[in-house]
Amino acid sequence: MKLQPACVLFDLDGTLVDTAPDLAYAANQVRIEQGLQPLAVNDYRSSASGGARGMLKVALEIEPDNADYPALKDSFLQHYRSHLAHDSCLFPGVADMLQRLSRNGIRWGIVTNKVGSLTQPLLDALDLRQQAASIVCGDCTPNPKPAPDPILLAAQQSGFAVRDCIYVGDDLRDIQAGAAAGMRTVAAAWGYLGLHPNPHDWNADVVVDTPTELIEMIELRRAA
Numbered sequence: 310m311k312l313q314p315a316c317v318l319f320d321l322d323g324t325l326v327d328t329a330p331d332l333a334y335a336a337n338q339v340r341i342e343q344g345l346q347p348l349a350v351n352d353y354r355s356s357a358s359g360g361a362r363g364m365l366k367v368a369l370e371i372e373p374d375n376a377d378y379p380a381l382k383d384s385f386l387q388h389y390r391s392h393l394a395h396d397s398c399l400f401p402g403v404a405d406m407l408q409r410l411s412r413n414g415i416r417w418g419i420v421t422n423k424v425g426s427l428t429q430p431l432l433d434a435l436d437l438r439q440q441a442a443s444i445v446c447g448d449c450t451p452n453p454k455p456a457p458d459p460i461l462l463a464a465q466q467s468g469f470a471v472r473d474c475i476y477v478g479d480d481l482r483d484i485q486a487g488a489a490a491g492m493r494t495v496a497a498a499w500g501y502l503g504l505h506p507n508p509h510d511w512n513a514d515v516v517v518d519t520p521t522e523l524i525e526m527i528e529l530r531r532a533a
Contacts, residue, residue: 320420457489
């Protein structure tokens, strides 16, 4: 399969940015408030794409149907907002990948289930906001991923047809959303991988192990 996109759309948490340390911090603050000891960051990492729901399930083994969940979620979000970009950083190779995309005339954007009030300050802190051709957050459409709505909106904002874009993500729902939108999909095996840790089982069009592998694949195909 040839990858010759005019635009590459990316998931955020676990694909472009390693946000697990700051998410883990917030979850651990909730644990401390409950009289519990903090957990290691790695205990949270595979659930980091799941937002408050994923973090609180690891931290307290609690689900949204629990009567205490709303208050615990509010506490988690308060701690996370205050620590949003303290330890979060781009995954190795991501900065170079984005630069090389731009140098080759390929636009890129972000489609995330993270709400805008958390996404925009994080992107500002990492100097990504002004570079992106589109930014679609979890509250930009009525239905978040795995629905196709956010990805279709991102393609529209970027000014490209779906067939001219690819979507890259580290969770099964990313691949499901991209496929539902009719877009080619790439599984980012360097990410968190969520509840389905083998990306080769996700039916993505391509699985890549590193950002460098992705950009070299795109550049080689464009040059072919």
